[in-house]
Amino acid sequence: MFVVTVTYTAPLKDVDQWRPAHGEWLNDLITRRLLLVAGRQVPLVGGVYLTTDMPAEELAQILASDPYVLNNVATHSVVEFTPLLLADGLESLKN
Numbered sequence: 001m002f003v004v005t006v007t008y009t010a011p012l013k014d015v016d017q018w019r020p021a022h023g024e025w026l027n028d029l030i031t032r033r034l035l036l037v038a039g040r041q042v043p044l045v046g047g048v049y050l051t052t053d054m055p056a057e058e059l060a061q062i063l064a065s066d067p068y069v070l071n072n073v074a075t076h077s078v079v080e081f082t083p084l085l086l087a088d089g090l091e092s093l094k095n
Contacts, residue, residue, distance in 0.1 A: 006047040021067035
């Protein structure tokens with residue numbers, strides 16, 4: 001499983017023009033259950049995603065298709081982790 005942080009590398013006015021395409025991209029990944037959670041950082045300097053378990057190479061390909069990345073307005077940072085302690089109801093996230 002991975003936590004991905006998104007960092008904007010361009011002014012918000014430049015990021016905003018790609019927000020609809022980025023939102024569609026996120027919705028597709030959530031529908032396909034490749035992402036479990038996606039949201040904005042506070043303050044708005046980027047975002048955060050929680051992914052399902054997948055090979056790192058697959059995640060790299062997915063992130064490379066982000067409209068923000070394709071249009072050079074954001075970068076991603078990835079942390080892989082193994083869930084060990086989970087709240088009730090989230091047991092399916094544990095390998």
